[in-house]
Amino acid sequence: MKYSSQSVAMPYFIAAIGLFVGQIIFGLVMGLQYVVGDFLFPEIPFNVARMVHTNLLIVWLLFGFMGATYFLVPEEAETELYSPKLALLMFWIFLVAGAATILGYLLVPYSTLAEMTGNNILATMGREFLEQPLLTKIGIVIVALAFLFNITMTMLKGRKTVISIVLLMGLWGLAIFFLFSFYNPGNLVKDKFYWWWVVHLWVEGVWELIMAAILAFVLIKVTGVDREVIEKWLYVIITLALVTGLIGTGHHYFWIGTPEYWQWLGSVFSALEPIPFFAMTVFAFNMVNRRRREHPNKAAVLWALGTGVMAFLGAGVWGFLHTLAPVNYYTHGSQITAAHGHMAFYGAYVLVVLTIISYAMPLLRGRAANDERAQVCEMWGFWLMTISMVFITLFLTAAGILQVWLQRVSDTPMPFMAVQDQVSLFYWMRLWAGVVFAAGLVTYLASFFVKGESKPLIHA
Amino acid sequence: MSGTFTKAMARNIFYGGAVFFFLLLVALSFDTMSGLPKSDNRANLTESVLRGKHIWETRNCIGCHTLLGEGAYFAPELGNVYPRRGAEFIKAWIKSQPTGTPGRRQMPNFNLTEQELDDIVAFLKYTSEINTQKWPPNIEG
Numbered sequence: 001m002k003y004s005s006q007s008v009a010m011p012y013f014i015a016a017i018g019l020f021v022g023q024i025i026f027g028l029v030m031g032l033q034y035v036v037g038d039f040l041f042p043e044i045p046f047n048v049a050r051m052v053h054t055n056l057l058i059v060w061l062l063f064g065f066m067g068a069t070y071f072l073v074p075e076e077a078e079t080e081l082y083s084p085k086l087a088l089l090m091f092w093i094f095l096v097a098g099a100a101t102i103l104g105y106l107l108v109p110y111s112t113l114a115e116m117t118g119n120n121i122l123a124t125m126g127r128e129f130l131e132q133p134l135l136t137k138i139g140i141v142i143v144a145l146a147f148l149f150n151i152t153m154t155m156l157k158g159r160k161t162v163i164s165i166v167l168l169m170g171l172w173g174l175a176i177f178f179l180f181s182f183y184n185p186g187n188l189v190k191d192k193f194y195w196w197w198v199v200h201l202w203v204e205g206v207w208e209l210i211m212a213a214i215l216a217f218v219l220i221k222v223t224g225v226d227r228e229v230i231e232k233w234l235y236v237i238i239t240l241a242l243v244t245g246l247i248g249t250g251h252h253y254f255w256i257g258t259p260e261y262w263q264w265l266g267s268v269f270s271a272l273e274p275i276p277f278f279a280m281t282v283f284a285f286n287m288v289n290r291r292r293r294e295h296p297n298k299a300a301v302l303w304a305l306g307t308g309v310m311a312f313l314g315a316g317v318w319g320f321l322h323t324l325a326p327v328n329y330y331t332h333g334s335q336i337t338a339a340h341g342h343m344a345f346y347g348a349y350v351l352v353v354l355t356i357i358s359y360a361m362p363l364l365r366g367r368a369a370n371d372e373r374a375q376v377c378e379m380w381g382f383w384l385m386t387i388s389m390v391f392i393t394l395f396l397t398a399a400g401i402l403q404v405w406l407q408r409v410s411d412t413p414m415p416f417m418a419v420q421d422q423v424s425l426f427y428w429m430r431l432w433a434g435v436v437f438a439a440g441l442v443t444y445l446a447s448f449f450v451k452g453e454s455k456p457l458i459h460a
Numbered sequence: 461m462s463g464t465f466t467k468a469m470a471r472n473i474f475y476g477g478a479v480f481f482f483l484l485l486v487a488l489s490f491d492t493m494s495g496l497p498k499s500d501n502r503a504n505l506t507e508s509v510l511r512g513k514h515i516w517e518t519r520n521c522i523g524c525h526t527l528l529g530e531g532a533y534f535a536p537e538l539g540n541v542y543p544r545r546g547a548e549f550i551k552a553w554i555k556s557q558p559t560g561t562p563g564r565r566q567m568p569n570f571n572l573t574e575q576e577l578d579d580i581v582a583f584l585k586y587t588s589e590i591n592t593q594k595w596p597p598n599i600e601g
Contacts, residue, residue, distance in 0.1 A: 034534070037565030041558065045568050046534050047523025111518040111570070119518065126517025128531055162467075184517075186510040188587055189500035192530065193492065228467060235470035239477050246481040247488070255595035256528050257500045258492055263593070265488070329595060333529030333537060413600040416536035417565075 001363045003074040005081035010364045011091050012067030013357045017445070019060035019098070020350075024438050026053040031431040035424055044106070051105050051131050057345065058129065059098045064353030065174075065210055066094075066147055069167060071360045072217050073151055077158025082150050090146050097139040101132055123184055127195055130181045137181055144175040162231040163220075166238060167213035173206030189257035196252045203349075204248060204273065204315075208241040211352045212280065215307060218359045219284065222301050224292035233283045240276035248273050251323050255332055263325035270323040274316030277308075277348075284308035297362060297369035299378040299447075303355035306386055310347025318343050318393065330408050335400030335423070343393040346385075354382075354444075361448075371452025378447035384440025391433040399426035499591035511576075512583025519570050526601075528592060534565065537601030542581070542588040544599050550584065551577045 001007065030049045032039045040049075074081050081087060104113045110126070117133035119125050124134055132140070148171060155164055180197040216234045220227055250266025284305050295301065318340040322331040331337070358378065362370050369375065407419045414422070496502070516522075521538070522531040528539040541550060554577060558566040572580065 033565070036563055038561075038563060041566040042568060045524075045566070047520045047532070050523050050532050050534070051520065110520045114518040123514060123517060126520050126522065128522045131520065131523075162471075186505060186513055187496075187500055187502055188513065188528075189496055189590060190493075192528065193489070232465070232467045232470050235467065235474045239470070239474040242474075242478045243481055246478075246485045249485060250488075253492070255592045256530070257496070257590040257592055259495045259499065260593055262492075330597060332595065333526040333531070333533065335533055338533055407600050408597045413598045415600050420565075 001366075003080050005084040005087075006071050006074050006360075007364060008081065008084050008087040008091070009067040009071035009360060011088070012063050012070060013361060013364075015091070015095055016060045016063035016067060016353060016357070019056050019063065021441065021445070022102075023053055023056035023060065024434075024441055026050075026056065028431070028434055028438060031427070031434045034427040035431065048105055048110070052102055054129055055105070055131065056102065059094075061349050061353055063094070064349075064357070065171070065214075066090075068210075068214050068353065068356040068360075069147075069151055069171065071356065071364075072167065072214065073154050073164050074158075076161045076164040076217070077155050079154065079158035082153035082157070086146060086150050090143050090150075093139065094143045097136055097143075101136045104133065105131075122182065124182055127184065127191070129199060130195070137178075140178065141175070144171075144178070148172060148175060161227075162234060163213050163217050166209050166216075166234060170206045170209030170211075170213060173209065174202060177201045177206065192256045193253070193258065196249055200249045200252055201246075203344075204245040205242065207349065208245065208276065209238050211307075211311075211348055212237045212241070214352050214356050215280065215284065215304060218300060218304050218355055219287045221359060222295040222297065222304065223287045223290065224295075225287045225290055230287065233279075233287075237276050237279045237283060240272075240279055244269050244272040244275060251325075251328065254325050254328055267323065267325045271320060273323070274312065274320050277312040277316035281308035281312045295369070297359060297375070299370070299375040299382070300355060300359040302379055302382055303351060303358045306382060307347070307351040307355050310343065310351055310386060310389070312347070313390075314340065314343030314345070314347035314393070318397075321397075330404050331400065334403050334408075335396050336404065337400075339393045339396035339400055342396065343389060346389045351386075370447070371450065373452050374447050374450035377450050378444060381440050381444025381447055384443055385437050386440075388433045388436035388440060392430050392437065395426045395430040395433060399423040399430070402426070501586055501589045501591070504586050504589060506582065506586075508579050508582040509586040512579035512581070512586075515572065515576055515580050516583055524567070527587065528590070529595065535567070537596060538584060538587075539590075539592070540588050540596060540599060540601050542585045544601065547581045547585070550581055554580070 026049050029040060029044065030046060030053060033046050033049065070081065070087055108116070113133060114120075114125050117135045119134055122134055124137060125131055130137075151168060151171065155168060177198055180194050183194050185191050212234055216230050219225065220230050247265055248270035250262040251270040253262035253266055285308065288301060288305060322328050322336050322340065362368065370378070402423045403419050406414045406422055407416060516527075521527070524532050524535040526533060526537045526539070529537065545553070554570070554572060557569045560566070
């Protein structure tokens with residue numbers, strides 16, 4: 001760690017991992033509810049568990065992005081953070097608001113929560129992933145603005161590198177597009193149209209900028225490859241991401257009441273969306289092969305390579321599988337979508353956050369890398385989680401193909417619930433893969449407590 | 461990545477490409493908005509439908525069901541439930557939840573009034589009449 005204010009990243013990373021654990025617990029609950037329908041009913045109905053599962057994911061990734069930014073920007077800008085105190089204050093506000101929101105979901109009926117939190121003044125709740133009460137949404141905006149102010153001021157007083165500029169553009173985009181979550185017209189088609197301006201323009205737009213910038217930073221550090229080379233790659237990757245991803249939004253505009261031309265635009269541009277992810281994979285392997293130093297943190301290198309591969313598979317390949325309009329006509333809103341969602345979020349965003357945590361955490365704890373045994377434990381965590389996520393995805397894909405066949409392609413289509421019974425074997429297998437994932441997560445957590453010799457601090 | 465392709469060129473292509481395609485998205489969105497009156501069934505967007513949408517949202521229906529294919533995949537698609545089941549079945553179904561059948565997926569009871577039930581049905585009817593390019597492929601959703 002080169003600047004003492006980088007240490008504000010530590011609580012952000014710890015909170016991220018803690019909420020990740022919560023996310024997985026609720027994932028297991030839902031996995032069981034898929035096959036034992038009345039499990040935990042009426043205490044935790046499926047919709048509540050799902051809201052907690054997806055909202056925790058979003059919040060912990062945001063904690064991860066913010067932690068990554070607080071770690072990375074002072075080092076890139078070669079100056080202390082503008083205000084470490086503001087960063088810590090925002091940490092506590094975000095954590096308390098996040099926890100209160102999750103408790104609200106779990107303890108109060110959703111319609112009561114809506115009434116208590118001003119949803120009748122401005123109705124924004126009850127839309128997928130944007131279920132947060134109005135007060136929480138406003139809180140997110142305040143925290144984001146304070147965070148962006150802090151980071152922008154830090155950059156203005158220091159060195160402006162491509163990595164930090166790209167990261168900052170991604171973060172500003174994240175905050176700006178979130179504002180569409182406050183727009184909820186009564187016209188369902190418009191509602192859905194602009195809902196995607198948050199959801200799609202986040203995960204297939206500005207988040208890719210954040211992801212590519214974090215990956216580029218870690219690759220510079222662990223490979224020692226010339227910054228000029230890495231920054232050129234970074235520009236190429238994010239160009240491909242936005243050129244394909246912006247009009248690629250159209251793959252969500254096939255069947256929601258929007259004009260037919262989106263079927264062409266959405267199909268063509270989103271068919272190209274795997275390219276930036278493929279470029280990221282090539283980039284990561286290329287840089288590691290051309291490395292000029294053997295960084296003692298081998299686990300961080302593994303996470304970085306894993307990010308490239310799994311993002312390409314989950315977002316790229318599994319996205320492409322069902323993105324062409326004639327295919328999507330049958331697969332839209334099926335378990336195929338769920339399969340893609342799981343591997344894409346894991347491969348792209350979970351792994352990139354765990355990459356920066358793997359790289360930064362030892363430094364924040366005063367060493368270049370963890371002891372060999374701790375790293376081996378961490379890498380076991382990587383492989384268990386990654387392989388089980390591959391199986392979760394494969395089982396959901398199998399369930400999805402069968403579901404689409406029985407319910408939509410067949411000449412004698414079966415009702416939804418009858419089909420669910422037919423595919424329950426795959427839901428059971430998905431649940432067991434989820435249990436292995438949880439074991440991988442526990443292994444990963446354990447790696448933080450493995451004691452041993454630490455590598456001396458080197459200055460990159 | 462040869463020497464002739466410089467970082468400055470990569471940067472310029474990025475900014476040019478990002479701005480161009482974002483403006484294209486904005487232009488297409490304007491065009492979509494102007495074409496929507498033909499497809500979005502706004503003529504039937506009554507007060508009852510709007511109240512129904514509010515009930516749909518504040519009971520977090522999307523947490524289990526899909527609506528026009530978007531949402532959770534735990535329970536049936538409801539974009540076409542109106543033509544599939546009809547108003548009376550939908551109301552009776554909502555009122556009779558949860559079924560309590562052991563091991564089966566359960567839907568909570570939301571204690572909706574007769575008026576609220578009519579509103580949610582109005583919302584689902586309006587939704588089913590949106591021009592969705594013939595999606596879903598059949599009545600089972």
